[in-house]
Amino acid sequence: QQPVQSPQAVILREGEDAVINCSSSKALYSVHWYRQKHGEAPVFLMILLKGGEQKGHDKISASFNEKKQQSSLYLTASQLSYSGTYFCGTEWKGGSYIPTFGRGTSLIVHP
Amino acid sequence: NAGVTQTPKFQVLKTGQSMTLQCAQDMNHNSMYWYRQDPGMGLRLIYYSASEGTTDKGEVPNGYNVSRLNKREFSLRLESAAPSQTSVYFCASSKREGDEQFFGPGTRLTVL
Numbered sequence: 001q002q003p004v005q006s007p008q009a010v011i012l013r014e015g016e017d018a019v020i021n022c023s024s025s026k027a028l029y030s031v032h033w034y035r036q037k038h039g040e041a042p043v044f045l046m047i048l049l050k051g052g053e054q055k056g057h058d059k060i061s062a063s064f065n066e067k068k069q070q071s072s073l074y075l076t077a078s079q080l081s082y083s084g085t086y087f088c089g090t091e092w093k094g095g096s097y098i099p100t101f102g103r104g105t106s107l108i109v110h111p
Numbered sequence: 112n113a114g115v116t117q118t119p120k121f122q123v124l125k126t127g128q129s130m131t132l133q134c135a136q137d138m139n140h141n142s143m144y145w146y147r148q149d150p151g152m153g154l155r156l157i158y159y160s161a162s163e164g165t166t167d168k169g170e171v172p173n174g175y176n177v178s179r180l181n182k183r184e185f186s187l188r189l190e191s192a193a194p195s196q197t198s199v200y201f202c203a204s205s206k207r208e209g210d211e212q213f214f215g216p217g218t219r220l221t222v223l
Contacts, residue, residue, distance in 0.1 A: 002153065030209065041201060041214035042154065087153055097161075097208035098144070100170070103153040 001025055003090045005102035012078050012109050020105045022088030023070040031064050031071040032089035032099045035082075042087060045073075075107070083109045113137055115215035117202050123221045124192045132187040132218050134202030142205045143185035144212065145169075145177060147198040154201065160185055161208050192222045 003024045010018050022031060030049045034042040048064035048071055061074045071090075075082055085106050089099025115136045124130055136143065144159040146169075156169030158177040166177050174196060176188045185204075189196060199219050203212040 032211070034212075041216055042212075044211040044213070047211060089154075091209060096167075098156060098159055098169070099212075100156070101146075101154040103151060 002100055003088055003102040005086075005088055005105050007105060008103075009106040010108070012107070014080060014109055014111055015077055016109075018075045018078060018107060020073040020075070020086050020088075020107070021070060022072070022090065022102055023068070024090045024092070026069065026090075026092040028064075028066060028069050028071075029091045029097075030099075031062075032091075033060075033062060033071075033073050034087045034089065034101075035084045036087065036104075037084040045086075078107075078109045080109050080111065083107055115202055115204055115213050117200075117215035117218050119218060120216065121219050123223065124189075125223050126193060128192050129188070129190050130192065131189075132200055132202075132220075133184070134186065134215060135184045136204040136213070137183065138204060138206075138213065139182070140204040140213075141182070141207050142210075143179065144203040144205075145175075145185070145187045146201045146203065147171065147196075148201060148217075149198050157187065157200075192220075194222045196220065197222045 006021045033045040036042040064071045085104040087101045087104045089101045118133045141162045145157040146154040160166045160179040163182045202215040205212045
């Protein structure tokens with residue numbers, strides 16, 4: 001079952017903040033975040049692991065609430081280069097170690 | 112390092128034709144994946160290979176077969192293409208299951 005991402009789309013001006021949410025109906029082991037620019041391949045941003053360990057990106061932060069089975073990606077002081085579609089991928093406890101991806105959140109940053 | 116490479120970049124097939132999508136990685140990764148991406152659907156896993164010599168079905172395996180030829184190469188075969196298989200196909204690899212994935216540039220496939 002795909003995780004649910006919200007919102008589906010966000011439009012910002014440079015310098016504004018955004019939050020993208022990802023929630024699962026199943027207990028999570030980890031959450032992955034990727035960004036995809038139009039016509040390009042997805043690019044890894046970060047992994048959040050159970051217990052709070054986080055690997056990834058310096059300029060973008062995220063949280064993982066294991067009890068609520070959800071993760072949030074925080075984009076602060078957004079730049080034009082942040083535009084793209086953001087995907088979360090979730091690994092379930094007791095499932096395979098392959099993330100199941102959400103449908104994506106489109107982020108557009110205007111000058 | 113080329114990373115993950117895919118061939119071809121574009122392909123048009125007629126219904127019923129067969130073809131093989133090629134994927135190779137030069138990062139000495141153990142795990143490799145095939146995804147399809149359709150508008151508004153995100154990335155859906157077709158097949159994956161956790162390590163050389165193993166392959167497993169993902170979420171949408173029907174109509175596809177895979178071969179993990181060696182540690183570097185993982186191919187995806189469409190035996191009898193259908194219009195529903197029109198999509199963008201991405202290959203990815205990771206050091207091991209659960210690690211960050213590195214994606215290839217994609218193959219845009221149209222089935223008429």
